[in-house]
Amino acid sequence: MDSRYNPADHEEKIYSFWEKSGTFTATSDSNKPPFSIILPPPNANADLHVGHAMYVYEDILIRYNKLLGKEVLWLPGADHAGFETQFVFEKHLAKKDQSRFDFDRTTLFKMIWDFVMKNRGTMENQLRRLGFALDWNKMKFTMDEDVVKIVHKTFKKMFDEGLIYRDLKLVNYCWKDGTSFSDLEVEDKEISETATVEAEGGLFYIDYKIVGESGTIQVATTRPETMFGDAAIMVNPSDIRYTGFVGKKALIPIINREIPIIADEYVDPDFGTGAVKVTPLHDFNDFEVAKKHGLKGPQIIGFDGKLCNTGSDVYNGLRVTVARLRIVTELNLKAVKHKKVLKVCYKCGMTLQPLPKEQWFIKVRPLADKAIEAVERGDMKIYPTRFKKTMIDWLLKFHDWNISRQIVWGIQIPAYFSKKENKWYVYETPPTAEEIEELRLEQDSDTFDTWFSSSQWPFVTLMAQENPNLFEKFYPTSVMETGYDILPAWVVRMTMIGLYVTGEVPFSKVLLHGMVRDSKGLKMSKSKGNVVNPMDMVSKYGADALRATLIFQSKEGGDVNFTEDKIVGMRNYANKIWNIGRFIWLGKQEKGEAPVISSETVSILKELQAEAETVIKKCSNDIDSFKFSRGFDDMYEFLWHRFADIYIEKLKDEIRSGNIEVLDALEKVYGECLKIIHPFMPFVTEAVWKEFYGMDSSILDTRLHNR
């Protein structure tokens, strides 16, 4: 044995040993009790970031349960990450002076497909380098044919059962990226103090003439250019300043279109002038109010981000920001600084426009109610428990879910509009040529929101397998472990859709981990330059050290600050584990004479055994209750500062002289420690194991003592 544990000498060899020996391969025909986790699929097209190393929690559970003798399955996957990937691809195109508009849909899709396939293996190998005990044979990609088929089937079922509807609603639309977003994808951007009033930091006052009178009514707005789309002016009914105005008509400046003046409680008399313009198709609140009052206004901003149908040839065709400046000048508008928050595209940063668009929506209420029942009933338990409240809160306020996206890279929605019958059809398998011709069908060009397909991931991955019994054996899965940041976007939706399709919760336990932050607790980001590359850390300190860094002295569900100091400490621990083994191993090479063992030694060994048994039991209980840090900390303390610093020091002479009885006793205790530490630090424990028991021997083939 080398005097130091050098991870690079062992990790790759050990991983390929595991993979080749089939120890990660789950079978549906064993009698062992099942334990399954579906890996939250990383983006197929991107490198892992250090947050992905948090999946170590899953690996711990998988390896631990294997050591308990269960039939374990950890199923890997890759996500096509619709908009993310298309965005990256478009940047790639831009470098070649091309844009996605240079290609037709089919060509573009094929190009992105090839692009992703080329990059795909990277992420998978990075998961291997972290030591994750994934069952690679069962790997699924969210765009796999059999996956898509099941997603289509789900959509069809929902459509047939009336849970899907098509509706004209306002969506947050990025004209630059040419797609709409869900609320969760929208980012808020505060307008800086230095922003000019004219550009985006102002509140403008516009006078509308009253029809047939000489007076005017003044409204305050942050977006004067939307006045072309106005449907009304609205005041609070209790606002005595405007009592006489209600029921009259006002004229939109420049175009002189007549709109009514109405009253509604919605208006806050204390804001601006107390009178507000209503622009149904370009403001979310106005849309709702207009619906209530039966008001209609034109769409005056197009999907290209330019004005249209304004009633003024001068303004048609202008960009929103240009039009705003022009109006301000033309009407000589008074403006004041106004602090506000803009909704911007989380990718390109452009201001999003609320635009009216027909989209597919899921009626969420019936699904969410069932999910709430399941959580309340305890069919699904959530750890740390405080997230149960978060989960329920989200389910309570989840509104209808827009699943249409205007991008190419995704699963195209299997809905077809019949021009003959003027209605929509949904096909689980594509319609035949005859059907297309007969009904004059045209497929919706939109694709599903990525979350629509990934919300089906736990059952899809198990159903889309050659072995039809896997679903039966492993569903519902045992644990869903993921970051708390995607609880609303993902866990909530998986629960709803899983329950809907399979009638069972998709996982009986949800375990949430925190975010990995930099040494100061700040979020990692490229712009801050504080991003830690997990692969660099693995190369430098070993996978075990990286894994342990995320566990050691951390809080359940809490964020972890990554520091180089800590990973050094964990590398040292791996080396300590190795050297304890080495010391026992060296002793065994001595083949000393038949030992005489003192009664004092006997009692030391007894004490050690008892202490080890207690701490291992404790660690085991801690893993059972997802207190990984506590279990690991205890084993750290025990192995280093008790086993090595105290017991080995006391027995040093016996070890050096090769006292076989003492060595055997130590080896036994040490072996049990290796087993319980193995889930946390799989490589070094396996490496030592192989030194002791041969290269073909694996710690994963053993069982935890007393369990």
Add this chain to the structure above:
RNA sequence: GGGCUUGUAGCUCAGUUGGUUAGAGCAUUCGGUUUACAUCCGAAGGGUCAGGGGUUCGAGUCCCUUCAAGCCCACCA
């Protein structure tokens, strides 16, 4: 506006159903180590557990409150 989290050693953080003298890693100081490991060992200094109040025989831990920091969501004419 609603919700959540955090405040413990110089720094980063653990601390279980309340129970002796509040712990670790790093950093600092001193000492040791030719033979498992310098990625080591031993020792030391360093804390009114954010402030205040309460419950209790007993509070870092439970309750109330104040202060401070961070995160999420909603609203934003």
